[in-house]
Amino acid sequence: MVYIVGVGLTPVGNHWSKSLRHLAVEASVKALEDYGKDVDYVVVSNMLSGVINGQENLGSYVVSHLGKIGTPAIKVEAAGASGAAASVVAQGLISSGMAERVLVVGVEKMTDYTSLEDTTSALSTAIDSEYEGFPGGTLDAMHALVMREYMKKYGVNREDFSYFPLLMHKNAVDTPHAQLRFKLKPESYMRSPMIAEPITLLDLAPVSDGAAAIVLSKEPDGPNGNAEILSVGHATDTIAIYRRESLTEMPAIRAAFSEALERANIERGSIDLYNIHDYSSVLGYITTEELGLAERGKAPELFKNGGADRDGPTPVNPEGGLKARGNPVGATGVYQIAEAFLQVTGRAEGAQVEGAKTALTLSAGGLASNVIIHLIRGV
Amino acid sequence: MRADRKxxxxxxxxxVPQWRxxxxxxxxxxxxxxxxxxAGIMVEEKSVPGLDEDTFTIAYEASVNALRRARIDPSKLRAVYVGTESKPYAVKTTATMLIEALGAGGEDRLTTGADYEFACKAGTEAIQSIIGLIGSGMIDYGLAVGADTAQGAPGDALEYTASAGGAAYILGPAEESIAIIEASLSHVTDTPDFWRRQHERxxxxTRAFTGEPAYFKHIMTAAKKLMGLIGTTPDDYDYAIFHQPNGKFPLRVGTRLGFTPDKIKPGLITPYIGNTYSGSALVGLAAVLDxxxxxxxxxxxxxxxxxxxDAFHIEVNDKIEEVRDLAPKVMDYVNRKRYVDYTTYARYRRMIRMLHDFSAY
Amino acid sequence: MWAYWQSVPAHWREIPARYRLEGGECQDCGYRMIPREDICPKCGSRNVKPINLPRKGNVVNYTVIWNAPRGYEYYTPYVIAIIELEDGTRLTAQLTDVEPSDVKEGMEVEMVLRKTRVSGESGLIAYSYKFRPLIK
Known part of the structure; x- marks a missing residue:
């Protein structure tokens, strides 16, 4: 058994005066203070520090600035699923006896290059660089191909895609650490600038800085709340999407989900909330369909009719998701697990889903080419 | 000049790029x-290379079309020469890229390759060299290309004519040819009528000086000497193609030599696409072969x-009918066009630049 | 670095695929692919041989890029498409010589060779396949 026993978050946003190390230290200190004890291993999650900040060796980098010189530390990367992957590695360290208490800290500092071209290049390292990136493709373009296919296959229009960001923004208003804490008007969505047709700026997660930390322990010994990691499901898909059989199905999500349910030995009905990886509106929709929350092609209705609301039958991203909480990519997976931890221990403040005991987090790297699901229950 | 082996x-x-x-x-x-x-230029519109086009990409597509008509395996090409005055790299041979893209010279790339520069006659100079290689029996097939993305300074008279396009010719033994080059001749002097210094864009x-002592004198000398050599007169020819820097000069030089306009006009393409420099006379010849x-x-x-x-006497034979329709014709490219305004033209020709432009050129 | 400057060896080693559409064909299951893999993604066979793929195909799906990555910003808007070649092999490629609003699914296209990535005024010009509507 591995438990989540402490948590610390920095607000997600544009932290002009803070660097990678300031963010990582801030979240780590908060988590360690929340837990109240020391750790014997540090696992850092990050995707872009080498590309954007010119900094690798993040294990050593973080402990050096955290005053923990000597503690073993490593970095884990799996694009957008880096944070969840770091948790997986930390759980392995604990289960194998290599460590008893592990600090998992996700950190990303994306705003040090201020041109969209630069962040687009950086994020597009998650796709096949030689045969998708070199011809001029981007991560956003791959989501656009999926969105066009989804629109064609199910006969949905642009307006149908507005329900997703509208709910995410509405949820983020109540989330203290969210980046975009304002409501979105439907007409603003319809006027949003094109990024890669039919994907617009408001279909996509923003560019974000942020750090999130959790402490994992083999005992439920956290003073402010504890949650058990019931299970992990993990699966991959081809990195290049032109080799996929279908663009509107994400078999890695299905595989990870059934594996997670089986390992936890729980029914899907006992999941109280879903914290998913919505890099784009269409990925948000397809993910909810693959998780069985909506029939294929019917996710827009789920979000339009309140089914995914915080007080609805199957709450999705009560904190606002990547779209509105923000997406400090390599840290996002840790934010998701931290948010689920706060939910199942009743500490999610304005974003709290009433009575939530069991939460699912789903993190996805690339275009759902690396999918990690955690099932977490408060104890 | 005549080769031992025909x-x-x-x-x-x-x-020809689609932009005009x-x-x-x-x-x-x-x-x-x-x-x-x-009236002085007689060019109503000119071709403009797209943002992703240059002499290599033009040479490549012209060569692919030539291979379709030649119906030979590209591995049989043992000489590839690209005549141009707008090399993508000042130093790095365009021909090597073309050899690689076509697969010339076979798996081991056993072929000669070079870029030729002689202002607008670099492409015909390449033909002269390949005639020598095949005529001597050193090789069986060679590829000569004349292609350019010609530069005309903003506001200069050349801006009306300097255009983009090219033509490719696969030469081989006479018995496999659709037209035989019976004789050729070159005439060269040091006449500084036009140049581009190293590192200049x-x-x-020299304006009027480019006419009489340069264009007219050299073309007339070469034409007369060649006809004298083989004993022909303008009446013996069905078509005459002259370098076409504008729409006016070829008609004037042809008339002075004794050719009627109806023999010149079928190969006069500059009025529709501008002067493609190293491609100029060779695109004209292609239009005639079409x-x-x-x-x-x-x-x-x-x-x-x-x-x-360079002057060439060419005689068409009946094999031409078999291959003519195997690739797009000159007029297919001439008629495939979309217009740009001056702002877009300035952007496509890289006369205006972006801040932090890492995709330069 | 890579975002600003195309690696020369990294482009050079892909020239057979980028200039001539050289891909791979699994000798056991017949699956064709570009780039050529050492291991067939379909059946796991290690017997994959180089093959020149057909130069014509049609557009399966496409997007118009307005927000380009570094090194491509001068070319916007441009179209990125998934192309299915005549033999069924799929690849991602840029379309050229076409107005983005004229692109349609099922549009017949042919391979051309164009400048794809240019590293400033002094660096490498990386040429590669692009696809354009059939001329004839």
Whole structure:
């Protein structure tokens, strides 16, 4: 058994005066203070520090600035699923006896290059660089191909895609650490600038800085709340999407989900909330369909009719998701697990889903080419 | 000059970018009245290379078209020469890229390859060299290309004509040819009528001096000497193609030599696409091959500033009918067009730049 | 670095695929692919041989890029498409010589060779396949 026993978050946003190390230290200190004890291993999650900040060796980098010189530390990367992957590695360290208490800290500092071209290049390292990136493709373009296919296959229009960001923004208003804490008007969505047709700026997660930390322990010994990691499901898909059989199905999500349910030995009905990886509106929709929350092609209705609301039958991203909480990519997976931890221990403040005991987090790297699901229950 | 072993054209192909700018629009860009220049230039519009096009990409597509007509395996090409004055790299041979893209010379790439420069006659100079290689028996097939993305300085008279396009010719043994090059001749002097200095973006020229002592003198000398050598007169030819820096000069030089305009006009393409420099006379020849009948005779005389002319006497045979339709014709490319305004033209020609432009050129 | 400057060896080693559409064909299951893999993604066979793929195909799906990555910003808007070649092999490629609003699914296209990535005024010009509507 591995438990989540402490948590610390920095607000997600544009932290002009803070660097990678300031963010990582801030979240780590908060988590360690929340837990109240020391750790014997540090696992850092990050995707872009080498590309954007010119900094690798993040294990050593973080402990050096955290005053923990000597503690073993490593970095884990799996694009957008880096944070969840770091948790997986930390759980392995604990289960194998290599460590008893592990600090998992996700950190990303994306705003040090201020041109969209630069962040687009950086994020597009998650796709096949030689045969998708070199011809001029981007991560956003791959989501656009999926969105066009989804629109064609199910006969949905642009307006149908507005329900997703509208709910995410509405949820983020109540989330203290969210980046975009304002409501979105439907007409603003319809006027949003094109990024890669039919994907617009408001279909996509923003560019974000942020750090999130959790402490994992083999005992439920956290003073402010504890949650058990019931299970992990993990699966991959081809990195290049032109080799996929279908663009509107994400078999890695299905595989990870059934594996997670089986390992936890729980029914899907006992999941109280879903914290998913919505890099784009269409990925948000397809993910909810693959998780069985909506029939294929019917996710827009789920979000339009309140089914995914915080007080609805199957709450999705009560904190606002990547779209509105923000997406400090390599840290996002840790934010998701931290948010689920706060939910199942009743500490999610304005974003709290009433009575939530069991939460699912789903993190996805690339275009759902690396999918990690955690099932977490408060104890 | 005549080779020991007879050499001919096995296949030909052209390429012209789809973008056009009207001369009127170019004049408007500089506040000029095109009507006052039209009669002196006789080019109504010119081709403009797209953002992703250059001499190599033009040479490539022209060569692919030539291979379609030649119906030979590209591995049989043992000489690939690209004549141009707008090399993508000042140092790094365009021909090597073309050899690689076509698979010339076989798996081991056993072929000669080089870029030729002789202003607008670099492409015909390449043909002369390959005639020598095949004629001597050193090789069986060679590819000669004349292609350019010509530079005309903003506001300069050349801006109305400097265009983009090219033609490729696969030469081989006469018995496999669609047209036989019966004889050729070159005439060269040091006549500084037009040049581009190292590191300069645009060429300089000497206006009226580019006419009589340069263009007319060299073309007329080469044409007369060649006809004298083989004993022909203008009446013996069905078509005459001269280098075409504008729409006016070829008609004038042809008339002075004794050719009637109806023999010159089928190969006069510059009025529709501008002057493709190293491609100029060779695109004209391609337009004639697109329609020539077996047995017809063609005189081609190129001109390159600096200066010199290559003259060729070509006789078409009946194999031409088999291959003519195997690739797009000159007029297919001439008629495939979309217009740009001066702002887009300036962007495509990289006359205006972005801040932090890492995709330069 | 890579975002600003195309690696020369990294482009050079892909020239057979980028200039000539050289891909791979699994000798056991017949699956064709570009780039050529050492291991067949379909059946796991290690017997994959080089093959020149057909130069014509049609557009399966496409997007118009307005927000380009570094090194491509001068070319916007441009179209990125999934192309299915005549033999069924799929690849991602840029379309050229076409107005983005004229692109349609099922549009017949042919391979051309164009400048794809240019590293400033002094660096490498990386040429590669692009696809354009059939001329004829």
């Amino acid at each position: 050499v001919g054209i096995v296949g030909w192909g052209v390429y 700018i009207r001369s009127e629009e170019l004049a408007r860009g500089w506040g000029r009245d095109w009507k006052r220049y039209a 645009y060429p300089a020229h 329609q020539a009948k077996p047995g017809q005779k063609i005189l081609v005389v190129s001109f390159g500033s600096g200066a010199g002319s």
